[in-house]
Amino acid sequence: MKIGLFFGSFNPIHIGHLIIANTMAEHTDLARVWFVVSPQNPFKKQKTLLHEFDRLDMVEKAITDNFKFKASDIEFHLPKPSYTIDTLTVIQEKYPQDEFALIMGSDNLTQFKNWKNYDKILEYFSLYVYPRPNTAPSDLDQHPKVQWVQAPLMDISATFIRQCIQQQKSIKYLVPEAVEEYILRKKFYE
Numbered sequence: 335m336k337i338g339l340f341f342g343s344f345n346p347i348h349i350g351h352l353i354i355a356n357t358m359a360e361h362t363d364l365a366r367v368w369f370v371v372s373p374q375n376p377f378k379k380q381k382t383l384l385h386e387f388d389r390l391d392m393v394e395k396a397i398t399d400n401f402k403f404k405a406s407d408i409e410f411h412l413p414k415p416s417y418t419i420d421t422l423t424v425i426q427e428k429y430p431q432d433e434f435a436l437i438m439g440s441d442n443l444t445q446f447k448n449w450k451n452y453d454k455i456l457e458y459f460s461l462y463v464y465p466r467p468n469t470a471p472s473d474l475d476q477h478p479k480v481q482w483v484q485a486p487l488m489d490i491s492a493t494f495i496r497q498c499i500q501q502q503k504s505i506k507y508l509v510p511e512a513v514e515e516y517i518l519r520k521k522f523y524e
Contacts, residue, residue: 335365335366335431335432335433336363336364336365336366336432336433336434336435337364337365337366337367337368337429337432337433337434338355338358338359338362338364338366338367338368338434338435338436338437338462339367339368339370339406339422339425339434339435339436339437340354340355340358340367340368340369340370340437341370341372341418341421341436341437341438342369342370342371342372343371343372343383343389343492344369344371344389344392344393344492345382345383345384345389345492345496346384346389346392346492346495346496346509346513346517346522346523347369347389347392347393347396347509347510347513348490348492348495348508348509348513349507349508349509349510350488350489350490350491351369351396352396352397352510353485353486353488354437354439354464354485354486354488355367355369355397355403355437356400356402357464357483357485357486358437358462358464358483358485359400359402359403361483361484361485362462362481362483364435364462365402366402366403366404367402367403367404367437368403368404368405368406369393369397369403369404369405369406370406370408370409370421371386371389371390371405371406371407371409371410372409372416373386373409373410373414373415373416374414374416382496382523384522384523386407386410387410388520388522390405390407391516392513392516392517393405395510395512395513395516396509396510396512396513398512408421408424408425408428409421412424417449417450417451418436418449418450418455419449419450419452419454419455420450422434422436422455422458422459426458434459435459435460435461435462435481436455436459436460436461436462437462438461438462438463438464439463439464439465439466439469440464440465440466440469440472441466441469443461443463443469443472443474443475443480444469444470444471444472446461446472446474447474456474456477456479459479460479460480460481461474461477461479461480461481462481462483463480463481463482463483464482464483464485465482465484465485465487466487466488466489467487467489490508494508495508495509495523496523499517499522499523499524500523500524505517
């Protein structure tokens, strides 16, 4: 089975993530999309990051009605910060019968050469890239392992959602209803 790995902090998961994942599952040769919850992104500050289990719970609540989606905590069991190449190696060893590809926004593609062992990732894995607003071209745009996917241009950010919560503004329609209820009940991001 061909599985797309959608890495992220998901702090919180929002409608943009779900639209992109659904586009990948419905409009490409990917049979499934796994949301790989990253405990700590090496490029992001830890300050506003909810505990990894809370973020995993939100992902699970958001995807419960889609059999093509799965939440993965694989990085919770790896050294922190987690590097994609290490996670990919572990996943491929654990699931040798499956083929894996990375799902990423074009903004990440422009930074991809800064990733640990990016050349090894490109050697063994494909990248399924969706457009992001205001992204400069990358010299990897035409790489044979890069597959461009026409997906809706999403400009929803978890930062904006957290700011709305802090300002006591509604996040309705930005996150799934079950995620909104969970955030409000747990008083996250206040």
